[in-house]
């Protein structure tokens with residue numbers, strides 16, 4: 356009896372501890388003994404108009420006010436990325452047009468702020484820019500693939516939006532523009548999470 360319970364504890368642990376994602380890290384275990392450096396300190400909080408203290412800034416709008424990174428689900432479409440404007444409980448996302456979302460919005464939070472880094476890239480080379488980086492996958496289009504968080508500078512302000520990462524070599528950035536359209540932009544920045552070397 357003792358022998359049985361001893362092995363039933365050990366065996367799963369042995370088999371579950373296999374290296375994965377060898378591109379960026381040496382060895383990772385699929386159990387609760389994940390190496391300390393594997394912990395990624397970002398998460399999504401419910402957003403109802405108030406900006407949490409640990410929200411990640413996406414940039415500043417034309418008035419110099421911070422903007423933030425939002426996420427919302429759209430039925431039968433997917434999970435989308437948008438820009439949160441402090442005080443506003445509405446967010447606009449792009450999906451072959453612009454859709455307004457005003458419920459169940461989440462906001463990207465994490466720490467330390469210095470771990471959130473924007474890298475300059477473009478639609479052709481995005482997949483190369485993200486090699487060996489921890490890109491923050493923040494959504495998906497149903498039936499297509501995952502999205503990353505991007506931003507551009509437009510007429511003196513930041514515009515946060517989605518990057519169609521799943522179209523490798525043609526990974527355009529999209530944002531809801533002033534005309535209510537969703538242009539594809541070739542040059543942009545992508546958000547990655549970098550562990551700080553302590």
Ligand SMILES: *[C@@H]1O[C@H](CO)[C@@H](O)[C@H](O)[C@H]1NC(C)=O
Pocket residue numbers: 476477478479480541
């Ligand atoms: C994308 O960036 C790379 C590296 O800077 C550059 O060589 C390439 O021409 C750019 N592609 C486009 C379409 O701008």
